[in-house]
Amino acid sequence: MSKSLGNVVDPLKVMEQSGADILRLWTMTSDYAEDIRIGQDTLKNTADLYRRIRNTLRFLLGALDGYSKAEAVDLTKPEKLPELEQLVLHQLFEIDQKIRGYIQNYEYGKMAKELHEFCNQNLSAFYFDIRKDRLYCDDPTSFERRATRTVMAQVFDCLVTWLAPILSFTTEEAWSHRPAGVFEDADSVHLREFSKVFEQWKNEDLKNKWNEISVIRKEVLESIEPLRASKELGSSLEAKPIISTPLDSIISMGQELADICITSQIDIQKGEEEFSIVKAKGEKCVRCWKVLPEVAEHPDHICQRCDSVVNKKQAA
DSSP states (O other): OEEETTEEEOHHHHHHHHOHHHHHHHHHHSOTTSOOOOSHHHHHHHHHHHHHHHHHHHHHHHHTTTOOGGGOOOTTOGGGSOHHHHHHHHHHHHHHHHHHHHHHTTOHHHHHHHHHHIIIIIIIIIIHHHHHHHHHHSOTTSHHHHHHHHHHHHHHHHHHHHSTTTSHHHHHHHHHTSOTTTSOOOSSGGGOOOOOOOGGGOOHHHHHHHHHHHHHHHHHHHHHHHHHHTTSOSSGGGEEEEEEESOHHHHTTTTHHHHHTTOSOOEEEESSSEEEEEEOOSEEOTTTOOEEGGGGGSTTOOOHHHHHHHHHHHHO
């Protein structure tokens, strides 16, 4: 039993209400070098951390529905992948090194924090947010979408094993719902070792480039929010950022930066750093919701990309 503000906290009741993994996560995030506290507020904060991690695993399982080895692309040649997928593989390599170091040094609190921040910041708020459009709207047979799903399968494989010592029941449940025939044939996630990562995934130059891209994305999203609050824009897809930057690496991205900023269009110019937001011209595609001029010319009010995917499905 532990005491908080004079009240006894019964671990059995906590497990009945929230599950044993909440207690396990609380233990991992507690600093045993100081007095350890537990109470309703502490458990609520732990439950919030747990929810974000669990939702990450749920998103991955949903994104991988129907995924098979036949769809996979070669991850040992990362240079052939889209840059964002290369970045995620670099992050997996970095985190794998950190996790092994934390375990060796008994720094389990740092391990739990690292995994939570990866799930919450790098994945949910960034990678998943950007790649949802590709998952939902791109041609399922396209190399880009296959690369996204292959990398997400690798992320799931790493996460479920890294988290297994902390969230033993949650990871076992997630492992039981994995796509058939894709991962190691183990009856339990606890019979596995950590997933293998490759040295060639490491790419510091790419990481530095995407740090700059992340700053621009953050500024664009923050600039759009007041326009949404004032009802000038309904969503970020109705926005068209106009960006001036001296960075050739950003200019070369072209319309790809629109996808990263979750906008339909973008205008990038070379010059002193500044940007503004205007309303995108065109009509809303009924399939992907992007606002593009070409939509008005289509009888079904869809964009060229969606028209290509839909016609291919109908032909099949």
